[in-house]
Amino acid sequence: MVPTTGTAFTRAVADVVAHWVRRNPDLLARLGRAHQLVLTGAVTADRSRPCHLVRSATAPGLVYTVSLFGRTCECPDFLDGGAPRGWCKHLLAVAAGGAAMRLLARRGLATGDLGDAATYWRWLGARQEAA
Numbered sequence: 001m002v003p004t005t006g007t008a009f010t011r012a013v014a015d016v017v018a019h020w021v022r023r024n025p026d027l028l029a030r031l032g033r034a035h036q037l038v039l040t041g042a043v044t045a046d047r048s049r050p051c052h053l054v055r056s057a058t059a060p061g062l063v064y065t066v067s068l069f070g071r072t073c074e075c076p077d078f079l080d081g082g083a084p085r086g087w088c089k090h091l092l093a094v095a096a097g098g099a100a101m102r103l104l105a106r107r108g109l110a111t112g113d114l115g116d117a118a119t120y121w122r123w124l125g126a127r128q129e130a131a
Contacts, residue, residue: 012100012107013038020096026084027092033057034092043097054090066090068098 042055056062
């Protein structure tokens with residue numbers, strides 16, 4: 001699970017989202033919802049495969065499988081083509097969580113075990129470098 005507590009992580013997510021909003025103002029609403037998904041702990045790395053599970057913000061019990069490799073999500077917004085440039089809030093939440101973890105590491109604040117999300121992001125980076 002992406003860590004959702006701690007001032008450093010909360011600030012890192014906010015910094016990432018603010019940077020992305022400046023670069024992509026058309027994604028403002030989706031980035032805001034993605035930010036909330038990360039902070040409420042809705043994003044979990046799937047240990048059995050290179051993807052994440054993101055709990056729906058509107059339908060209790062519903063979980064979407066999100067893959068940054070294929071940039072895919074199972075949500076209706078993504079499947080129906082409603083997500084701008086293919087970026088639904090679930091994909092943005094996974095990307096923002098990972099970017100925040102990398103930002104913490106660059107700031108020297110990533111100490112000890114950062115959990116499943118950090119492991120996934122290290123694995124993802126190694127796989128992309130090998131490709």
